Amino acid sequence: MNRNEDILNPTEADQFGLAAATLLRQGSQSLPAGIKDRLYAARLKAISVKKPEKIRIQQHVLTSSTGSWSSGSRSFWDNVGWIAPLIVLVFGLIGIAQWQQDSRINDIAELDVALLTDDVPPDAYADSGFMGFLKNGPLAESDQDSLDSAKSPS
Structure with missing residues (x-):
């Protein structure tokens, strides 16, 4: 015999209880008055x-005009559990802003180092002629040849 077959589910147990109560009620009508009294006392x-x-x-109750919620047996972590993700978010945003600021500072520092260690003086970058030279590139070979022939006393 399987042990699981002997156990009733809650609905079957309720149906069995109602059927037993109905049979007992019907059978108690034919009992003598003394037995009925003893059964009634045992039932009480x-x-x-x-x-x-x-x-x-x-129970969630607004306790006072401060607007704080309280409940009878809630633990400390249940009350402040919603604050932890908010704190993590704030610190995360602060960390990202700090990282971006450090990145910008490093980029500016690299540019400054490149300017200061370059062969061209920093004032040359402000000269409009130098900017034209950078846009157009060095003189063409034909221009270079004409300059060389002009300089040589042949």
């Missing part, structure tokens, strides 16, 4: 001894 005693069921009630 059983009801008085029965332990009360524990019912879990969650």
Whole structure:
């Protein structure tokens, strides 16, 4: 015999209980008055001894004009649990802003180092003629040849 077959599910147990109560009620009508009185007293005693069921009630009440919510048995972490993700978000945004600022500072420092270590003096970059030279490139070979022939006293 399988042990799981002997156990009733809650609906079957309720149906069995109702059927048994109906049979007992029908059978109790034909009992003598003394037995009925003893059954009634036993029923009252059983009801008085029965332990009360524990019912879990969650209560959310606005406690005062400060607007804070409280509940009877909530732990500290349940009350402040929503704050932790907010703090992580704020620190994350601060970290990202700091990282971007450091990146900008490093880029500017690299540009300054390149300017200061270059062969061309920094004032040349401000000269408009130098900018034209950078845009057009060095003199063409034909221009270079004409300059060389002009310089040589042949």
